[in-house]
Structures are given as structure tokens and as C-alpha cells.
Amino acid sequence: MSVLTDPQIAAMNVEFESLAPADSIRATAHLFGDGAALSTSFGADSMGLIHMATRIKPDMRVIFIDTGWHFPETLEFMQAMTARFKLNLQVFHPQISHEHFVKQHGYLYQNDPDRCCAINKVEPMERAIQGVDCWISGVRRSQASTRVATPNIERRPSGIVKVYPIVRWSTKQIYDYMQAQDLPHHPLWDKGYISIGCAPCTQRIGAGEDERAGRWRGQSKIECGLHTKI
């Protein structure tokens, strides 16, 4: 259960707008303690937020959804970062195995990606946040048109409180932070992948394109549902 009332969340939303990301994480960790958890896709810039959060709370729960469709590089990166930074990682999977899913649904991402995401991403995340009071997310306003109005903190329809510590940061700011802290990035970043999700739905982006332009390219879909449906 949230320890915050809706008026308190509204006041914190105003307060966090002028706080540095680390300070909003510190306030969140102080309020929620072990009830806070951070989700990550182990994408290109993910180590920035993970590093910030675990410097403040080393045993912060880190949630990763293994959809079954990730690049092998993502899974290797996840394992390497977990070992190196001693992350308190919790991995959640879809309810059916990848092999079973393909046998039953085929390549669902081609003709019904919303359903594919619902089964492989959204449902496992709903399970992952059972018992979590505060979900810390790396969503940033500059990532996509669907994200420009993201607040600093909100209560989601599911009831969970969600905090977005780096919501005001640009891509450059997160990479500058990673460089300053000498943090590793996803190996596919060097090959032109900026927003990295499941392999079949992720492509490189060209110069001047939005960072999420390589996700579900050629389709109107921009969001998987993790940050819109839960």
C-alpha cells in the first residue's frame, strides 16, 4: 500500500520538478524503503539510472522482464552488469515458455504486437510489481511524443506510485552522466541502436530520427504498454 495520499503525491510532483534525479531517488528510498523497486530493460542507457539508484540504496530491487525475444547481447549485458554491480535483480518471465508461445501464437509480433506485448511484457510486469509500493522508472519526456507529459511522480491506475527520476533529462544528459561515472553501455549502442527492446521489434535509427523510431518500425505502435497500461 502507498504511504502517500493523492495531495501528497501532487505536492511531491511540484517539488521533484526542481530536484536533481539523485535527490528524488533519495527521497523515494527514504519514504518507501524496501517497498521501492526499479524496472529496467537493460537498454542502451539503463546503467545510468541503475547506478544512481543503487549508489543510494545498494540493495534496491531491480526488475527485468525477460520476454523471450531479447537480443542475446541484452541478456549477456544483464548478466555482466548484475555480477559487476552486485544488483538485487529479479527476473520475471511470461507465463508460458518461449517455445510454447511460438508454437501456440507463431510470430505474433508481426500481426498483433499489442497482444504479443500484453502476454510477454505487460502481464509479467503486473506480477513483478505485486507487493511493490513504488515503481521507479527510467522514462524520459524527450524519448517520444507519448512521453512528453510524464510527471515526476504519479499514482497509476493500478494504484502503484510511480517515480520518474530522470524524466527531465535529455539523451545527452544521461550519456554524459554515464561517461562521467565510467559506466558500461549496451553493446548494440555502438552499432546504432539507441532504444533497445525485443529483437524483432528493434531496428537501428538514422540521423535525426526520434530515439524510439526504430521500435516497431513501420507500425503506428510506439509503446509496449508497460508505461501506459499498468
Ligand code: SF4
Ligand atoms: S516488443 Fe515485439 S516481440 Fe517484444 S513483446 Fe512486444 S511485440 Fe512481442
